[in-house]
Amino acid sequence: MRYTYRCDVCRLTWDAHDDYRDAKADRKAHMYRAHHGARPDDQIIESPGPLDQMGSAAWEAASSVAQSIARVALRGLRSKGFREAQQTEWFRQACMLLGGGILLLMFINWLTN
Known part of the structure; x- marks a missing residue:
């Protein structure tokens, strides 16, 4: 992101910076220099780099x-083919194996944490 300080009261915009803190430094310096420490209506504009x-x-x-x-x-x-495959025994076994493997991994994770 690029950050640009803009004072809406003075209608001034500073150069864009790569760091948000640099734009905040511009804000602080301007606040003391032009507004004698009072905080003006301003904004820091984010623009994509x-x-x-x-x-x-x-x-x-x-x-x-x-x-x-x-x-x-x-x-x-x-699909019709998938609905037909769901009725077979190998599909039921594959689902049970997959579900059991997931449960086993969750149990191992619980034991180790």
Whole structure:
């Protein structure tokens, strides 16, 4: 993030900083210099930097991929073939094995913490 100090009373905006504390230092210096220690109506504006924008783009791409996978999985779960597979013995055993494994891992975690 980039941080910019803006004094709404003076209608002045300072240069953007990478650190929030630098923008707060601008605020403090201006408060004592121009307003004699009184706190004016002001704000510190956050604006995304280039890395934040790239991170947002990557997050959107990952989100769309996850949504696509979820749609495909939901279609698979609603399909006739899956409903028929649920009626078989191997499906019941696989569910029991998976559930038992999860319970075993939770028990081990509980014992070790």
